[in-house]
Amino acid sequence: MNTFLSIATIPLLLVAGALGQGLYRHFSLLNKGTAVSLNGVIEKTIDFTWEVRTDSTNWTQVVETGLILEYERMQSFISEKRFDADRFDAAVQDITRAFTGLMRIARVSILSNDQVYLQFGYCIRVFDEMVGATQILMAEKSLRTASDILIANIIDLYIRMFSMYTIQGTLDRRSVQIYETIRNFYVEFSTWSEHFWALSDIPPIERLLFLQYTTKFEIKIKDAMSQL
Known part of the structure; x- marks a missing residue:
C-alpha cells in the first residue's frame, strides 16, 4: 500500500473520480443500468464455490457487474462536495472483501479475458489510491484494510x-x-x-x-x- 502520497494527489484523485463517474470507460460488457438490474451478484460472489462454477451462470458477467458496482460505490465517495473519510473507512473492509470474492471467481471461471483483468487492475488501483489519500486525510488513525x-x-x-x-x-x-x-x-x-x-x-x-x-x-x- 502506497501510504506516501503527496497532499497534491488528493484533489487530483477527487477530480478524476468525479469526471469519470457514470461513464464506465474501463468496462466493456455492461453499463450501469445493466449492472443494477442484474440480481444476485453480491450473493453469487459471497456463495461462490468450486462446485458451482460449472452451472449456467455467466460468471464473466457476474465479475464485470461486481466490478462496476464496487466502482460505483467508490465513486459515491469522491463525487461528494467533501470526501467523507470516516464513511469510507467504514466501507473499506466490505470493498476489500468484494474484490477478494470477485478475484476468486475470476481465478476459477475466467481463463482468458484480458479485458476483465485490466478492469480489475483499474478498480483495485483506484481503491488503493483512495486508501492512500484517506490515510493522508486521517493521519491520526490507520484504515481497516x-x-x-x-x-x-x-x-x-x-x-x-x-x-x-x-x-x-x-x-x-x-x-x-x-x-x-x-x-x-x-x-x-x-x-x-x-x-x-x-x-x-x-x-x-x-x-x-x-x-x-x-x-x-x-x-x-x-x-x-x-x-x-
Whole structure:
C-alpha cells in the first residue's frame, strides 16, 4: 500500500473520480443500468464455490457487474462536495472483501479475458489510491484494510495476463502497452514491498505469504520482460 502520497494527489484523485463517474470507460460488457438490474451478484460472489462454477451462470458477467458496482460505490465517495473519510473507512473492509470474492471467481471461471483483468487492475488501483489519500486525510488513525490482500490481488492480475500471452504463443501490438504497464507497476510494487517489510507488526504468516507472491512475481516479470 502506497501510504506516501503527496497532499497534491488528493484533489487530483477527487477530480478524476468525479469526471469519470457514470461513464464506465474501463468496462466493456455492461453499463450501469445493466449492472443494477442484474440480481444476485453480491450473493453469487459471497456463495461462490468450486462446485458451482460449472452451472449456467455467466460468471464473466457476474465479475464485470461486481466490478462496476464496487466502482460505483467508490465513486459515491469522491463525487461528494467533501470526501467523507470516516464513511469510507467504514466501507473499506466490505470493498476489500468484494474484490477478494470477485478475484476468486475470476481465478476459477475466467481463463482468458484480458479485458476483465485490466478492469480489475483499474478498480483495485483506484481503491488503493483512495486508501492512500484517506490515510493522508486521517493521519491520526490507520484504515481497516490489509495491504497484503490488495498487493496479492494486483500481482495475481499481472501474472495471469503474462500467462495468457505465454499460452497464446504470440505477442501482438498490445505487447507495447503491456510492457509499459508491467514496468510502471513494477516500480510501484517495489515501493509497496519496501514499505510493507518496514512494518514491524505484520504477522509472520502474512510475511511468508507476501514473500511467496513476491518470488512468483519476480520470476514472471523476468520471463515476461524477456519476451516483450
